[in-house]
Amino acid sequence: MNNFTYANPVKIIFGKDTIKEITNEIPQNSKILITYGGGSIKKNGVYDQTVKALEGFEWYEFAGIEPNPHYETCMKAVEFIKEKGITFLLSVGGGSVLDATKFIAAAALFDGNEPWDILSKGSEIKKAMPFADIITLPATGSEMNNGGVITRVSTEEKLAFSSDFTYPLFSVLDPTVTFSLPVRQVGNGVVDAFVHVMEQYLTYSESNSLLQDNMAEAIVKTLVEEGPKALSDPHNYDVRANLMWASTWALNGWINCGVPQDWATHMIGHEITAFYGLDHAQTLAIVLPGVMTVLKEQKSKKIIRLGREVFGIQDDGAIEKTIKAVENFFETMGVKTHLSDYKLGDEAVEKVSKRLADRGWKLGECHNITANTIKEILTLRK
Numbered sequence: 001m002n003n004f005t006y007a008n009p010v011k012i013i014f015g016k017d018t019i020k021e022i023t024n025e026i027p028q029n030s031k032i033l034i035t036y037g038g039g040s041i042k043k044n045g046v047y048d049q050t051v052k053a054l055e056g057f058e059w060y061e062f063a064g065i066e067p068n069p070h071y072e073t074c075m076k077a078v079e080f081i082k083e084k085g086i087t088f089l090l091s092v093g094g095g096s097v098l099d100a101t102k103f104i105a106a107a108a109l110f111d112g113n114e115p116w117d118i119l120s121k122g123s124e125i126k127k128a129m130p131f132a133d134i135i136t137l138p139a140t141g142s143e144m145n146n147g148g149v150i151t152r153v154s155t156e157e158k159l160a161f162s163s164d165f166t167y168p169l170f171s172v173l174d175p176t177v178t179f180s181l182p183v184r185q186v187g188n189g190v191v192d193a194f195v196h197v198m199e200q201y202l203t204y205s206e207s208n209s210l211l212q213d214n215m216a217e218a219i220v221k222t223l224v225e226e227g228p229k230a231l232s233d234p235h236n237y238d239v240r241a242n243l244m245w246a247s248t249w250a251l252n253g254w255i256n257c258g259v260p261q262d263w264a265t266h267m268i269g270h271e272i273t274a275f276y277g278l279d280h281a282q283t284l285a286i287v288l289p290g291v292m293t294v295l296k297e298q299k300s301k302k303i304i305r306l307g308r309e310v311f312g313i314q315d316d317g318a319i320e321k322t323i324k325a326v327e328n329f330f331e332t333m334g335v336k337t338h339l340s341d342y343k344l345g346d347e348a349v350e351k352v353s354k355r356l357a358d359r360g361w362k363l364g365e366c367h368n369i370t371a372n373t374i375k376e377i378l379t380l381r382k
Contacts, residue, residue, distance in 0.1 A: 001209045001258035008253055010144045011170040014245070016237070018174050019049040019134055022090070025170050026132065030088035032059040033081060035101045037093045039063065044180045046136055050092055060084055065093070068273055068280065069100035071116060071152040077104045078115070081129070089131035091168075094185075095140025095192075098133045099148030102166040105129040118161050119150055125163035134172040137181060138244040139189030139281070141196060141251025143171035151274060158274040160266075173248065175240035183231060187333035188281035190227035193247040194220060194329070195284040199263045200256040202292070202302045203365045209259045216255045217309045222246040224310060227333050264363035265291050268374055271352045278342055285330040285337045290377035291369075292323045298366065339382050349378040 013021050026032065032054060041047040062077045080086070081104070091101035105128040107115035117123040135143045142148060147162035181189075201216040222242050229239045249255070268291075269283030292303060296319050307313035307322030315321075327337050339348055356363075357371030369377075 004257045014173045020053045023053045032088045033086040034061040037065045065097045065100045068151045078108045081108050091133035094137030095142040098142040102148040105131045119159040128165040132170045136177045138247035139192040144252035156274045158270040178240050187335045191281040191335045193250040196250040203260040207259050212255045260365040262365045264369045285335040286381045289327045290381045
């Protein structure tokens with residue numbers, strides 16, 4: 001096991017009817033900005049619960065944050081914050097709204113040339129506004145980590161950031177608010193969480209980190225077992241609760257302690273989204289089986305272990321059967337796994353691989369995934 005330092009300051013408030021508890025968590029005299037997306041929170045009752053909990057506070061709202069949050073939209077929110085003198089941000093929605101809110105919190109206090117430098121140049125975040133969240137879609141784990149991903153439409157770029165200053169103060173996780181999620185969002189959320197675990201688990205060796213490996217497998221087993229149930233029995237509270245908590249633990253930093261990490265699937269997937277607008281999870285479902293296939297020798301021990309511990313595969317051809325089991329699981333969750341399913345082909349392969357070649361990035365836990373490797377991965381997924 002490698003050396004590591006781990007700290008996570010996020011307070012989790014989990015369970016039925018817990019949105020009202022934000023009343024006691026937000027500092028008194030705060031001037032609050034509620035951030036949210038397309039308005040689904042006004043249909044499922046979350047907005048009304050939030051407004052009721054904020055009685056006695058001065059608050060405003062900023063709507064329209066996209067599923068792949070746009071830098072341009074975030075900067076409009078920053079302008080609004082400065083205009084109104086906002087002192088506290090409350091994200092109400094899924095991981096995209098929260099990712100945007102994290103960036104807004106940092107951008108509002110950024111003292112460099114322009115906040116995009118945080119993403120494009122890795123400029124240091126030295127401070128950020130306080131913020132918290134009410135999560136309505138389990139998927140990204142953003143509610144218990146310090147990272148986010150933002151898209152700049154004008155340049156077709158999708159880039160990530162993180163900082164010790166961009167942890168939420170608290171996160172409210174009420175599984176009942178997920179009952180009304182569309183099938184597409186349920187499937188996407190489960191796939192996203194699954195691949196988060198794979199990026200931290202499916203690497204070149206077992207690294208003698210038994211606890212992390214066992215925890216990773218427990219999270220994935222939960223997703224594989226409960227994911228299909230959420231599609232067939234959407235109002236099952238226990239299923240929704242298990243999925244929500246598993247999604248949080250998939251990316252709260254615990255299972256990456258002392259282990260190598262990959263993240264190539266995400267980096268490649270981000271470019272597909274940036275160019276073609278596919279859902280984040282759709283890109284992951286396309287790319288991961290290709291990464292597993294092309295890097296199967298490097299990742300062989302972990303692929304075999306994944307097959308044995310999660311899918312019950314123990315016979316000959318375990319690697320190929322495990323890759324197929326992963327692909328089948330994504331399909332079961334309603335998420336297609338080939339570029340052609342989204343009417344993409346050779347152009348996408350060339351465009352994505354060229355973008356990463358131009359950046360000079362070498363991806364994966366061994367930094368051995370070059371542009372040519374990416375082309376090979378995507379060609380397999382046409």
